[in-house]
Amino acid sequence: MKKLLAVALTLGVLTATANIQPIFAESTIATKLIQQDKKARPVHREANKGASDENLRVDFNISENFYDHNMEQENGPFKADIACKAYALDSHWLLLAGTCMDYSTEDIRTPGDHVYMERHDRKILKASAGKIALNAKHYTLNERIMLIWSNNASFTGPYVNVLGTTSPSKLFELSANHTVKIHTARLGIDSLRERDFKSNSIKGNTFKLKEKFTDLSGTATDPLFLFSKQGNEFLAAYNKGEISYALQMTVDDFTHTYDGKTSATWYSLTKEDLFFIKDTVNKIRPQDWNRIKGRLFFNGTSVPFFK
Structure with a gap:
């Protein structure tokens, strides 16, 4: 009888153990998957201190037409020179404000004529960043950011991090x-x-931003950065100022070319901009994505947004 009881108890333990093992196995697999997910998402450990000081001036020679609605007449194309501030996102990529390619809203011929002069058909004829010649066709933009790429590894670090947010209120929160x-x-x-x-x-x-006499707001294409205590720098917003430029219609227009207007208004970057960068890089130079994705952040500065 004792032997039968011992056998029964042994069978009970074996059955219970058999029932526990699948649960334990599932738990172990789930833990491993979580750990793998954490490893797959790039962790931003390398400081990019000094990136905010490494701005490049990109010079553009453009052309555009304008239509005179009063005269019902097409005019142009006329050339113009403009320049925008840029930062290296990677060795093949530059990041600029999307407002860089906005049409001027100024008068063209006489005071007040901008209300019936319609600018259109903008083309980039030449582009350069200092001594680096850029392909005039290698760019894309949305209303907030502009990307320029080069076939050559033309740009050096430290590279900027990009911070998108749900709204400016998140930037205000992060400033704490x-x-x-x-x-x-x-x-x-x-300067910064x-x-x-x-x-x-x-x-x-x-x-x-809060305004004082000695630190008035920025000008067209100026960036705003958040600096973390860990030594990382994140481009999070741009000044909304307009670039003023003269269409080269007279001799005087060749000496009075362009200027960045001041603005008290800034706009923040968004999640849409992060996906815009991702889609562009993967379409043009997918081999650069593994590096660039570690520099894109959303609503925080500790962990990159993309896995």
């Missing part, structure tokens, strides 16, 4: 443990300047 700086040549000195967000200034995707 990040330093906010803009890079501007305002007042004649090209620490700034503070202005309360109750958010309108949609735009916001303003």
Whole structure:
């Protein structure tokens, strides 16, 4: 009888163990998958200190037409020169403000004529970043950012990180443990300047900074950065200023070319911009994506957005 009881107890233990093993196995597999997911997502450990100071000036020679609605007449094409601030996102990629290619809203011939002059058919004829010649066709843009790529590894680091947010309110929140700086040549000195967000200034995707006489707001294509305590720098917004330029219609227009207008308004980058970068890189140079994805962040600066 004792032997039968011992056998029964042994069988019971074996059955219970058999029932537990699949659950334990599933738990182990789930843990491994979570660990693999964490490893797959790039962790941003390498500081990019100094990236915000490494701006490049990109010079463009463009052409555009305009239609005179009063005269019902097409005019052009006329050339113009403009320049925009750029930062290296990778050795083959530059990041610029999307407003770089906005049409001017200024008068063309006489005061007030901009209301019936319709600018159109913009073309980039030449582009260069310092001594680096760029392919005039190697660019794409949306309303917030512009990307330029080069077949050659023309640009060196430290490379910028890009921070998209759900709204400027998230930037305001992050400023509690990040330093906010803009890079501007305002007042004649090209430098980084620490700034503070202005309360109750958010309108949609735009916001303003606190203004003082000595640190007035930025100019067209100026970027705004968040600096983390770990030494990383994140391009998170751009100044909404307009680039003023003269169409080269007279001799005087060749000497009075372009200028970046000031603006108190800034706009933040978004999740859509991160996907815009991803889609562009994977379409043009997919071999660069594994590096670039580690520099794209959303609503925080600790872990890159894309796996």
